[in-house]
Amino acid sequence: MLDYLSFSVKNLSHHKVRSFLTLLGVIIGIMAVVSMISIGSGMKASLKEQLEQLGSDKIFIIPRLAYGTAATTLTDEDADAIERVAGVAFVSPLYSVAGDVGFRNERKIVKIYGIDPEKAEATFGGGASGYRLLKGRWLQRGDRYKVVIGYGVASDVFSRDVNVGNTLKIHGVNFDVVGVFKKTGDREKDYTIYTNLDTIREIFGAGDKVTMIIARIDKGADIDQVRLRVERRLEKRKGSKENFFVMTQKEIIERVGEAYRVVQVVFGGLAAVSLIVGAIGIANTMIMNVTERTREIGILKATGASNAQVMKIFLTDAAILGLVGGGIGVALGYLISLAINTAAARYLGEGVLTTSVSFELVLFALTFSLVIGVAAGLYPAYRALRLNPVEALRA
Amino acid sequence: MVIKLENVVKIYRLGKVEVPALRGINLEIPRGEYASLMGPSGSGKSTLMNLIGALDRPTSGKVYIDGTDIARLNDDQLALLRRKKIGFVFQQFNLINKLTALENVALPMWFSGISRSRRMRRAKELLELVGLGGRLHHKPSELSGGERQRVAIARALANDPEIILADEPTGNLDTVSGLAVIELLEELNKLGKTLVVVTHDVEFGKRARMRVKLRDGMIQDIEGINHA
Ligand SMILES: Nc1ncnc2c1ncn2[C@@H]1O[C@H](COP(=O)(O)OP(=O)(O)O)[C@@H](O)[C@H]1O
Ligand SMILES: [Mg+2]
Numbered sequence: 006m007l008d009y010l011s012f013s014v015k016n017l018s019h020h021k022v023r024s025f026l027t028l029l030g031v032i033i034g035i036m037a038v039v040s041m042i043s044i045g046s047g048m049k050a051s052l053k054e055q056l057e058q059l060g061s062d063k064i065f066i067i068p069r070l071a072y073g074t075a076a077t078t079l080t081d082e083d084a085d086a087i088e089r090v091a092g093v094a095f096v097s098p099l100y101s102v103a104g105d106v107g108f109r110n111e112r113k114i115v116k117i118y119g120i121d122p123e124k125a126e127a128t129f130g131g132g133a134s135g136y137r138l139l140k141g142r143w144l145q146r147g148d149r150y151k152v153v154i155g156y157g158v159a160s161d162v163f164s165r166d167v168n169v170g171n172t173l174k175i176h177g178v179n180f181d182v183v184g185v186f187k188k189t190g191d192r193e194k195d196y197t198i199y200t201n202l203d204t205i206r207e208i209f210g211a212g213d214k215v216t217m218i219i220a221r222i223d224k225g226a227d228i229d230q231v232r233l234r235v236e237r238r239l240e241k242r243k244g245s246k247e248n249f250f251v252m253t254q255k256e257i258i259e260r261v262g263e264a265y266r267v268v269q270v271v272f273g274g275l276a277a278v279s280l281i282v283g284a285i286g287i288a289n290t291m292i293m294n295v296t297e298r299t300r301e302i303g304i305l306k307a308t309g310a311s312n313a314q315v316m317k318i319f320l321t322d323a324a325i326l327g328l329v330g331g332g333i334g335v336a337l338g339y340l341i342s343l344a345i346n347t348a349a350a351r352y353l354g355e356g357v358l359t360t361s362v363s364f365e366l367v368l369f370a371l372t373f374s375l376v377i378g379v380a381a382g383l384y385p386a387y388r389a390l391r392l393n394p395v396e397a398l399r400a
Numbered sequence: 401m402v403i404k405l406e407n408v409v410k411i412y413r414l415g416k417v418e419v420p421a422l423r424g425i426n427l428e429i430p431r432g433e434y435a436s437l438m439g440p441s442g443s444g445k446s447t448l449m450n451l452i453g454a455l456d457r458p459t460s461g462k463v464y465i466d467g468t469d470i471a472r473l474n475d476d477q478l479a480l481l482r483r484k485k486i487g488f489v490f491q492q493f494n495l496i497n498k499l500t501a502l503e504n505v506a507l508p509m510w511f512s513g514i515s516r517s518r519r520m521r522r523a524k525e526l527l528e529l530v531g532l533g534g535r536l537h538h539k540p541s542e543l544s545g546g547e548r549q550r551v552a553i554a555r556a557l558a559n560d561p562e563i564i565l566a567d568e569p570t571g572n573l574d575t576v577s578g579l580a581v582i583e584l585l586e587e588l589n590k591l592g593k594t595l596v597v598v599t600h601d602v603e604f605g606k607r608a609r610m611r612v613k614l615r616d617g618m619i620q621d622i623e624g625i626n627h628a
Contacts, residue, residue: 008510019498304494307455308508308555309483311476394455398494 009321016322020294024326027290031330031378032337034283035370038276039338039362044345045272047360052265055191059254063128064093064232066218066239067250078248081213083239087220090238092231094223097121097128098215100206106198107174108163115162117175117198119205122146128221136194141169141184149204153184157195173198176208228253283374287330288381291323295385302389303397312390319386320379327378331371338362338370401464402562402594403429403452408461410447410617421447423617425461429596429610431562434589436605437598439614445598448614449567452596453488454481466562483511487556487593489566489585493548495540501527501551502536508558519558526554530584546577553584564588566597570604582607 017024059065066087068077081098088096100119105112122144144153152173159167167173171182180200189195206212222231236251243249252260295302298319305315342360349358389397410422421444429435437445450456451463454470463470466485470478482488495504502523509519527536530550540548549569556564566585570578582597582604589595599605611623 008516015498015503300494301496304496305507305511306479307453307482307488307490307494309479309511309559311479311511313476314479314511393457395450398455398490 009317010325012318013321013325016318017325023290023293027287027294027326028330028333030286030290031283031326031374032334034279034286035331035334035374036338036341037279038283038373039335039366039370040341040345040360041272041276041279042366043338043342043360043362044358045268045276046363046366047342047346047358048268048272049265050361051359052261053258056254056258056261058191059257060221061254062222062224062228063254064220064222064228064235065250065252065254065257066220066235067252068216069248069250077214077216078243079215079218081215083242084215084218086238086242087218087235090220090231090234092222092226092234093220095124095127095221097124097219097221098202099125099217099219100202100211100214101216102205102209102211104176104209106162108167108171109165111163113162115158115198116193116196117200117205119200119202120144121202122148128219136189137187139185139187141182143184144199144201146201148183148201150178150180150200151183152180152198152200153186154182154199155186155195155197156188157192158198159185162196175200175205178208228255280373283334284377284381287323287327287374287378290326291319291378291382292385294322295319295382295389299389299392299397299400302392303394303400306394306397315390316386319382319389323378323382324375327374327376328371330378331374334374335362335367335370401428402431402433402466403427403596404462404464405448405451406462406464408448408451408458408463410444410451410456411459421617422451422458425617425619427612427619427622429594431594432589432592433594433596433610434586434608435596435610435612436608437596437612437614438600438602438605439620441600443614444617445614446567447617449565449596449598452563453486453565454478455488479511483508483559485561485563487553487558487561487564489549489552489556489564489569491568491571493540493545493552493572495548495551495555497540500537500539501532501543501554504540504551505554505558508555512559523554523558526557527551529557530554544577545573546580549573549577549581550584553581553588557588561593563594563596566595568598568600570599570601578604 066079068079070077084096084098087093098121102117103114104117106115123146139156141153144151154167167182169182169185173180173182175198206214220235222228232251232253236246239249239251240246302315305318339362342362345360405425405427408422408425412419412421425448437448439445451458452465454465457471465481468481470481473481496507499507502520505523505526506519509522524536527533530553532547532550532554535543535547540551543551564585569581569585573581585595585597586607597608605611608624610625612619613621
């Protein structure tokens, strides 16, 4: 075995350029595979994580907005009605709006969530959903013109950090910053300003409108049944089901999953293409290798090598190329995946896309390049072996 | 008889064209014989050598090497026979360029499953025997033609075969190194190896005890032996 290895190493190092080109083919193929699959699975993982944070015991009621209208038809009364549905424990209404926010002499458009602090806490169970205070305090019922801000708002939106005690001017009205959240990794959460529902609706003239109602069900209640009851209650109140959605986490995951499947197909397709490119790269050089070495096969046979021994020599070559190329490809693919992570964190926001190179992926990539290498070497070697030594020597 | 051919016919097929290279050869070469094979280019000398060397099978007829008809052997058995009984020396040396002289000589022993240390030791002895003790780690490209052919001869001896076949071993060499190669081969014959040499050179040919002349794929004449 060692002899086959050393013979192969001699052969591969003798044909440096050719070996390098083959390696390059393998490396590029495997690198592409690893980085594509890591992006695909990273997207899946971070999406899953975000959706799981929603909680499996919650029902989300959102208005179905006609294009071009910003008006929601859901109101506080709807929220109260939902709270009375059997199986619903707590309800948290939410009014969200993108408003202009001033800090010192800068003005930015920032997302603002108006909530009822106590209801939100009951619905989300305090520290649930990834929120943790970094500084200051959480909102209280009756707080007026007070905000708690996400980590991104505090550190990234304005050129100077916003701190507890600072004042933000929202839609022309001054608000005191009373708390800053720790980074959650979720861009949506980190770049949002949280304030009291009534205050923000007053400033934006939204009356008793809400843009989302989140209901937490009783422990042990059947979420699908509660969902149905909520939907029926709202339907009765609104006259039809046309203007709202009632969804559970499972349904949201299913809906997003459909969109995700498209992404998966795209990245899967790219990975498949790179697999094929890699395979062709290896096969091509192996064929070249064997064709060029027909004469050598003749010499080996004339000096007493059996077909099996010649075959082993060629397959060792192929296996080495496959494994070394695969190894380098995996390493580079891993680096690319890391680079994508860094870039994604910077430009898309923390946690939006965290690529991952799993042990299984590494194993798969190495096995793949080994198998492709050997398979690609098999056929041309087999063909060359069928020549008798005399014909091979004439090559 | 270590080599015995009966009615050997070899026809090459090039598409639809048939090229008869050997047309009924009967030949016996005793163990330990020194035979030369001569004849014009294209008369079938190499074809005959390839059959004796178990590199190819006849179209019809029988080729016995040490009593075994090679036409009955499968590829693996042929490889085994080549490995054990035949040492081949070619006009074009047929060394492997990326290997050193030592590694080239050790190659047949690798296929025989001899341990690395033993084959390296024997390869070194053989290279010393052919006068290349100072060229062990040279690659073929770093050797002269005569030196290369001596490496090839050392390689042919590696598995201690009974038969040494040399197809125009001096064809690519100048007169002086050609003569040295012939003398080296004769040395081996004196040590008991059956030696068959194909040559264009009449002077070299005459040195053999048994002289076979081929013409148009047939034996024209055999000298130096009482042939019934
Ligand atoms: N592999 C082959 N395919 C087709 N024709 C061949 C092949 N080898 C030899 N021949 C033909 O067979 C005849 C004998 O060739 P060869 O044995 O090489 O002659 P020599 O060695 O005496 O010059 C020639 O006509 C040659 O062209
Ligand atoms: Mg010839």
